[in-house]
Amino acid sequence: MRHLLRFAATVSVVMLLAPTGGCGHKSRPAAPPRVKNVILMVGDGMGLAQVSALMLAGEYRPVNLERATTGGFVKTHSADNRVTDSAAAGTAYATGHKTRNGYLGVDPDGNPLETIIDRAERAGLSTGLVATVEIQHATPGAFYGHSRQRYDYESVSLDLLTSGVDVAIAGGRRYLTDRKDGRDLVAELRAQGYFMTDSLAGLDGVTSGPAMALCEDALPFVSEGRDPEYLTRATAKALGILTANTPRTEGGFFLMVEGSLIDYAGHDKNTEALIGEMRDFDAAVGVAFDYADAHPGTLVVVLADHETGGLTIPAGKEDFTLPDSGVEFRWSTGGHTASMVPMFAYGAQAGLVGGVFDNTEVNRLLTQLLGVE
């Protein structure tokens, strides 16, 4: 609710340029149903093989993702590349518009795009962001930031001041305090009423927002010593704060949770790191699904922004009719791929999240369901 007029000029232009309809194969009810809360969970770089690797690592004991009642696939290409980066993909989920790789929350010409968090805030909903990378990094950054240069973290940090975000748990504090312009954004956010701390543990005892727990940098892999349930605990904490911030009479919330380092594991071709990140992400999914069970009207959508690493899991021996052929984890690239990514849904109106979606269509469905389209 802090930025009523910020997009007044740009929105009308964007609406004129926006394709009308454009996705005719999704037939939607004339009077669309609504949900109270949306939890969007992004496994950055999480393709089907990454999900399969999690299942294999647990000897096929059921994982939380299997609790999903419906799902589908997402097409991930960006405006200028068949292989997207996380900035363009995050922008598609956050705004419903494709943009160029490297662009964050702006259209291909560089004009700011309204995000689902902007819309939710204006409608009086609460909002939150949780990630294991810097809060300015592509996926979380796309939900409040606007820049032609995704790595200009000092500039993206300024957009936090006007985001209205009620809870943020991630890294990237250094870009708020160690700045070329000399400003101390931690102090400025405190002056706005935020509780600011530099660790998840710093939120112990904090039960309502606005609050941010930003550690100095991105978090390390679980395989390098991170709390193996960091994302799980952060998700639970954010949900607690958002629930306290959301009186029944004022509608619900939008929360984005990113399992950010699944992508880093792919870039590093590091299977051990991948498993640790997937386990934490899946446990966080379990927290979100449990929340949906306990809070009717909550929709949880779990998806990826793209696949990273070109991971395949062939049999260890070419003759896989043999017993004990084992499997191998083969990474075919240190970059991203053009593969479609899986999508899972659970909770209120989960039945609408089935089929093949363009990444921009996911945004349109979620904004419609929240009543902030």
Ligand SMILES: [Zn+2]
């Ligand atoms: Zn990546």
